[in-house]
Amino acid sequence: QIVIFTFLFQKVAKLSSGDIPYSLLVTGGALPWGLFSSSFSAAGDSLVASSNLISKIYFPRLLVPASTLVVGFVDFAISLLILVALMVWYQYVPDFRILTLPLFIILALTASLGAGLWLAALTVKYRDFRFIAPFIVQIGFFVSPVGFSSSNIPGFWRLLYSMNPMVGAIDGFRWAVFRGVVPIYWPGLIMSIYTSLLLLITAIFYFRKTEKSFVDMI
Numbered sequence: 001q002i003v004i005f006t007f008l009f010q011k012v013a014k015l016s017s018g019d020i021p022y023s024l025l026v027t028g029g030a031l032p033w034g035l036f037s038s039s040f041s042a043a044g045d046s047l048v049a050s051s052n053l054i055s056k057i058y059f060p061r062l063l064v065p066a067s068t069l070v071v072g073f074v075d076f077a078i079s080l081l082i083l084v085a086l087m088v089w090y091q092y093v094p095d096f097r098i099l100t101l102p103l104f105i106i107l108a109l110t111a112s113l114g115a116g117l118w119l120a121a122l123t124v125k126y127r128d129f130r131f132i133a134p135f136i137v138q139i140g141f142f143v144s145p146v147g148f149s150s151s152n153i154p155g156f157w158r159l160l161y162s163m164n165p166m167v168g169a170i171d172g173f174r175w176a177v178f179r180g181v182v183p184i185y186w187p188g189l190i191m192s193i194y195t196s197l198l199l200l201i202t203a204i205f206y207f208r209k210t211e212k213s214f215v216d217m218i
Helices: 002-012 022-049 051-056 063-089 096-125 127-131 133-143 155-161 165-177 186-217
Strands: none
Touching: 002 022, 022 051, 022 063, 022 096, 022 127, 022 133, 022 165, 063 096, 096 127, 096 133, 096 165, 096 186, 127 133, 155 186, 165 186
16 A cells, blocks of 8 residues: 555655655555554444344443454554654654654544444444445545645645544644654644544444444344
8 A cells, every 4th residue: 555655646646745755654644544444344343243242241332342442553553563664764763743643543543433333333223334334444545645645635625624533633643753744734633633522422422322222133
């Protein structure tokens, strides 16, 4: 993905990456997106996959999809080695902004949990939703700034674009790792945070509303 996106967006589309190598820009987008997509997919299928456990004993059902975030984070941590290797290769050392990196990781996890809870609850009731998840991930991959910088989107459209919660997470991740060379669009970040929280709050509300019927439907 890194090689293909670097070729397509840098060589073919002629998009700029600022003062950092384009492969670093792409890696800085692919890693937080990978965290979101793996956590979202696992959370969405978690209740059906744990049907035997859910039907035998009672425990807060919310723990099942929430626990999948741990697995997604472990995969993400291992994938960070790719970024570290590239930064060593390009002799690119982060500065104090790297201390804010956990905040943007939390933003990506918040978005993935919110979307995953919606998908998990809907999948119990409507089993065909499990086939929609890969489609959502594929579309989300291309509408998120994984292979390019969101700064290429002009004016007010960028604010609307930031309603995608992963826009703020990816932009913030790059800002934290790459010494602020990829600047943060603060109105867009606020919009992404708002969307993530709204997604999570509504997902928890719907999940709690329907969880009493999970055993019967599973």
